[in-house]
Amino acid sequence: MMRNRFFASVALMCCCSAGAAQEGAPPATELYPDLSRLTLQQAETLFLKRNRELQVARRGVEVAEADRLAAAARPNPVVAANVSNLGPRRATINGVSMTRNPDTIVSLTQLFERGNKRELRMDAAQLGIDASREDLADALRVQEVVLASTYYDLLFAQSRARIAEESSQLFRRTVSAVELRLKAGDLAASEVARIRVDALRAENEARVARAEVERAQSTLGYLIGAEPEARRIVADDAWPAITSQTEPDIEQILGRRTDVRAASARLRAAEKRRDLARSLRTRDLTVGVQYESFPDDIKNNTLGFTVAVPLFTNYFYEGEIARAEVEYTAAQENVERVRAVALGDIQRARAELDAAADRVRRYDDALLRDAERAAKGAEFAYEKGAAGVLELLDARRTLFGSRVEAVAARADYARALAFWRAALGENVFNAEATEPSSREPPR
Numbered sequence: 001m002m003r004n005r006f007f008a009s010v011a012l013m014c015c016c017s018a019g020a021a022q023e024g025a026p027p028a029t030e031l032y033p034d035l036s037r038l039t040l041q042q043a044e045t046l047f048l049k050r051n052r053e054l055q056v057a058r059r060g061v062e063v064a065e066a067d068r069l070a071a072a073a074r075p076n077p078v079v080a081a082n083v084s085n086l087g088p089r090r091a092t093i094n095g096v097s098m099t100r101n102p103d104t105i106v107s108l109t110q111l112f113e114r115g116n117k118r119e120l121r122m123d124a125a126q127l128g129i130d131a132s133r134e135d136l137a138d139a140l141r142v143q144e145v146v147l148a149s150t151y152y153d154l155l156f157a158q159s160r161a162r163i164a165e166e167s168s169q170l171f172r173r174t175v176s177a178v179e180l181r182l183k184a185g186d187l188a189a190s191e192v193a194r195i196r197v198d199a200l201r202a203e204n205e206a207r208v209a210r211a212e213v214e215r216a217q218s219t220l221g222y223l224i225g226a227e228p229e230a231r232r233i234v235a236d237d238a239w240p241a242i243t244s245q246t247e248p249d250i251e252q253i254l255g256r257r258t259d260v261r262a263a264s265a266r267l268r269a270a271e272k273r274r275d276l277a278r279s280l281r282t283r284d285l286t287v288g289v290q291y292e293s294f295p296d297d298i299k300n301n302t303l304g305f306t307v308a309v310p311l312f313t314n315y316f317y318e319g320e321i322a323r324a325e326v327e328y329t330a331a332q333e334n335v336e337r338v339r340a341v342a343l344g345d346i347q348r349a350r351a352e353l354d355a356a357a358d359r360v361r362r363y364d365d366a367l368l369r370d371a372e373r374a375a376k377g378a379e380f381a382y383e384k385g386a387a388g389v390l391e392l393l394d395a396r397r398t399l400f401g402s403r404v405e406a407v408a409a410r411a412d413y414a415r416a417l418a419f420w421r422a423a424l425g426e427n428v429f430n431a432e433a434t435e436p437s438s439r440e441p442p443r
Helices: 002-024 040-050 052-073 117-185 189-223 227-232 248-257 258-279 318-383 390-425
Strands: 080-082 090-093 096-099 103-111 285-294 302-308
Touching: 040 117, 052 117, 080 390, 103 302, 117 189, 117 258, 117 390, 189 227, 189 390, 248 258, 248 285, 248 318, 258 302, 318 390
Parallel strands: none
Antiparallel strands: 080 103, 090 096, 103 285, 285 302
């Protein structure tokens, strides 16, 4: 009976603890707010808090800050004790029995660095911190492009799924209508079969589009740290408007690019390390003081001082200095390499942005409108018997392809715009989108 009561008490306590834990845990809607209507700005907020690549970059800054603490440390003093004259306490010396006490020597030594070694180490470490912070900012710049591209991939997948679903529904209605005409003997069975084949193709397109949505949701969920709720994510932002771009000031842009600034900071740090290597030829001093105690004769207790200076007879730090010179030259070359890469990014981003903007304008100005007009004409002609089923299906395929390509052109422009802003060293999410987009998730 007592055992049953004990187990019942334990079970009750476990249930209460589990209930308290569930009550204290925040619900998923608080952990991942507004995922069903996620804007790009909201995605950026979650991205800054939860992205794993940024967490790794932040650890790099912390390591550099720890290195500065080590660089600022002064050499520790050294305390030494030496005990001599050990042996039996009673000893006979020259036939005389004597009491022998051990002698004790206590010394304190301190290394004094010369040639501004500590200051140079601190300067190099501080520049390392600056470079690590610029690396963090550059990682943020690169990951912002990835986030924006992934977000627009999801927005494109949603739009494509919506277009594919609308096309599939249109074919389903058409199949129902032509089957009635087939029963009435008003239509050939071969034409009905062709329409059924295209209806099945439309169903397949819709299913593939829904799979693309799920894939894009999973990728975006990883970037914003919302993997458990990835299937709830719906991109709710609008496509960015087509805007004209002014000619940038290249030198000003290169001056604010985080990758160029990081490389420049590492160049200055390499220069400090080169000066530090050269300062190794400035001799450090080791100063010491010692006290020697003679218990048998207190009057003979002594106090002494020592000064130690290294003699560069075998080695003059040629290896350290040569290595520092090579590292400095490599840092110079790396600055030039990073500047060249940044310049290439700017030129490539501008070319891709202009090409994407031209594609969007062509679809808006002519292609999409002509495809819709041709599809409506084919539908009307087919209903009146002036066109065959092949003309109808061809017009529908052209319209479906044109609508998907038009959305793909907008997605390409949105990604190119994000790449362009990142190439300029600007915030990728600094402009408001004004173009309409689908607000309903694909079904």
